[in-house]
Amino acid sequence: MSPKGKEKEKPIASLMAGATAGGIEAFITYPLESLKTQLQFGAPSGKKLTPYGILKDTIQQRGIGGLYAGVGAVVIGNAVKAGVRFTTYDHFKSILSDDQGKLTAPRSMLAGLGAGMMEAIIAVTPSETIKTKMIEDSKRAQPRFNGMVDGVRQIVREEGWRGVYRGVGPVMMRQGANSAVRFSSYSTLKQLAQGSMAPGTELPGWMTFGIGSCAGVITVYTTMPFDVVKTRMQSLEAKKEYKNAFHCASRIIKEEGVSKLWKGTTPRLGRLVLSGGIVFSVYEKVYPVAASVLP
Template sequence: MSVKSKEKPLHSLFAGAIAGGTESFLTYPAEYVKTQAQFSYSSGQKAPGPITIIRETIRDRGILGLYAGVGAPIIGNAAKAGVRFLCYDYFKGLLADKDGKVSPPKSLVAGLGAGMMEAILAVTPTETIKTKLIDDARRAQPKYPKGLIPGTAAIIRDEGIAGIYRGLFPVMMRQGANSAVRFSTYSTLKQFVQGNARPGQALPSWVTFGIGAIAGIVTVYVTMPLDVIKTRMQSLTAKQQYHNSFHCAYRIFTEEGALRFWKGTTPRLARLILSGGIIFTVYENVIRAIGGRAV
């Protein structure tokens, strides 16, 4: 991939933020269902499937119940996508060869670095808040007030700043793996498609969407165990159940079985197929519109 014409940092940040916010709003119900499916249940109690979660949520809380905790991820996704694309372009530039090209392995490393940075700067606080608010919303008597700001204030009051950075390690692992797999898959597939297109021809949005969707599918199956551990470590009862991420993984494996690491795959698959298509398509169109170049 050539990086001779780099995006300006503000272009990458702005286009990534718009893409991230748009993607988060459109796909949030699937994220809500995935998170609910990953929480632990009492021994002998069967975890509900996606359709059951949707039906019971709408029955108990209405359609807006599927958007419980949506404020944090919209803000967080806008921030993390901006950071992700900014850092990816930066690392890609550092790893380019003298001809300005980035090989697939180097693209994977650039994606890994971008994912780690977004986990620290944006993802962990917003994901923790979102997970705690979703976990709280399913209780008969919710502990936290409704709304992003009062809910966040209550979480910080109860647990301190450290409370919203719970699960930092699994989030870093997940985001690093997510970005590494997603960016390298996307850039490799895009390079292949462009190699069969006319020189200088911009790819249609439907092609960009399809490539991004395929990258999303690959990302889901590779990184799902890290996502399950991350969700458990950010739940309201994490401190009582798990000593650390490794203890969490051990308990899931020994008490619930290996397949539990892929619980919530269906809704996450639905979200990341859409997410991959939406975020790359919006990013590339925004970057073109403001005078930059495509990824």
């Protein structure tokens, strides 16, 4: 989201800034993503799982590296995802904004929804599927995947390319909702903050980080059920367990209770609070630089 008002956005600058922000954010916050995913799988033995318990067990059994199983797919996917997200959001924003470059909350939500759908199809589904399967595989006594490339090769050989796109429906719903809520929250909070400052004054870095973090909190609680269903649909045994996303959601509610749809909220909240702050802060700093050096 460029601070350039109604001035035409530069797609390549948006892509570069978004990809940089996404890659940095993914690597920094990945351990929280790993904990969230493991919580959403649940425990076959029925024992109670906690973020601290999973963190302790993972480090004891597999070392710090165990928290980074599948990180390559997510860093690459997140860089592409964020690049696509900001590029498409800036495009929709330029179409929907008024003469001063401002968006109403509903229009910002619509622009975010479109950006989220695009990123889900292009980048998020494959990277999330690979990440989820690799995290689940890493918990086995004898993991089958020897790194990301080998994991992708085995998934494609056993399930075809559709296996990499498993769960695309809930991913589209989650990403559409994520981006709609996150961008509209961020835009609204940013405009409120700028309204209290002198015209033309740039927001300080700490305020950008704080606004992005607040947008992350709002996003987590409103979109968590989509995330839980997405994780289950991308598990190694999903094709045997669930017919579709609606069947998956109904089974979770029926067999485990409605509250299970918010399982993993704590680590995801931690990740998206950091993610919102990091992504928007890095993007707002990188975009002007990229725009100034690109034609």
